[in-house]
Amino acid sequence: MRKGKCITTYTGIEFYPLDPRMQDISTKDIAHALSLLCRANGHYRHFYSVAQHSLNCAKEAKHRGYSKQVQLACLLHDASEAYISDVTRPVKQGLHQYLEIEQHLQQFIYTFYGLSDLTQYEYNLIKEIDDDMLDYEMEILMHCNITYNGKLAEKYNMQFVMMDKIEEEFIRLTELLQEEIKFSKEAITTL
Secondary structure, X not given: OOOOOOEEOOOOOEEOOOOOOHHHOOHHHHHHHXXXXXXXXHOOOOOOEHHHHHHHHHHHHHHOOOOHHHHHXXXXXXXXXXXXXXXXXXXXXXXXXXXXXXXXXXXXXXXHOOOOOOOHHHHHHHHHHHHHHHHHHHHXXXXXXXXXXXXXXXXXXXXXXXXXXXXXXXXXXXXXXXXHHHHHHHHHHOO
């Protein structure tokens, strides 16, 4: 008996957010769902998806010269939201059970993608990029008094991009990074 109730994903998988199984994780489901979720709870000037944000974070990790593992982790850092959605930061801080569920599911997804050995230092790099990207987004996409800190290595596309294009790019980059990580690990083991 599985814990909790299931959701039905885009590809038709019965996914139990409180009791996930490796065989139920799907890059297609993650990419599709995140391409349809709007950042900032829909309060940006136009639709800007979690998937587009994640792509920009992965690109920033590459520009900073971070490892392929950190780049993939940046791409997937909000992947749990494909299964449990998101809650705004001010509210999320008070939802301790939600935070536990989110953290468990996110770690489960990282493990699925071979990222279970991320160090605290690498987690800090991912968080820093996420926060820097948020500041950049807030300045460009929202009327608020947050000033972009200028820490990003590049300027990123904040324009509306069709969801199917973002979904395809997300899948393509996930597969590319997984292949490069696998190749790198195989090269190390043959030395």
